[in-house]
Amino acid sequence: MGESSKYEITVEPRATYVEDQSDPSKNQYAFAYTISVTNTGTVPAQLISRHWVITDANNKVMEVKGLGVVGQQPLLKPGESFEYTSGTHLETAVGTMHGTYQMVAEDGQHFDAPIPSFTLSVPRVLH
Numbered sequence: 001m002g003e004s005s006k007y008e009i010t011v012e013p014r015a016t017y018v019e020d021q022s023d024p025s026k027n028q029y030a031f032a033y034t035i036s037v038t039n040t041g042t043v044p045a046q047l048i049s050r051h052w053v054i055t056d057a058n059n060k061v062m063e064v065k066g067l068g069v070v071g072q073q074p075l076l077k078p079g080e081s082f083e084y085t086s087g088t089h090l091e092t093a094v095g096t097m098h099g100t101y102q103m104v105a106e107d108g109q110h111f112d113a114p115i116p117s118f119t120l121s122v123p124r125v126l127h
Helices: none
Strands: 010-018 027-040 047-054 062-069 081-090 094-105 110-121
Touching: 010 094, 027 094, 047 081, 047 110, 062 094, 081 094
Parallel strands: 010 110
Antiparallel strands: 010 027, 027 081, 047 062, 047 094, 094 110
16 A cells, blocks of 8 residues: 555635625625545544645735644544634635645654645625
């Protein structure tokens, strides 16, 4: 068995606009995102930290690094999933997010789980 399938995490993001926490007249746009993290590998692995790259429509980039997600560092056995919801603010109606989760497998191997790029958008702004 190859090493790549041993250490494999699938990340599925979904984002929504939070209208009641936004104020477009002040260039404040709130977005919620729900992330599903699934261990598709063959060894248990723990999510230790995160690194987000958030880019708005003006190409302003914010990087966010920190331990765990929503105050947790979930340990995922093969086939297990963890889902959480968090949020971010942009100064524009459209932006993107991507990043990585830093993982540690039960055998001590450190590896990164890529978070695919996804779009943050006010409804009906993008066609």
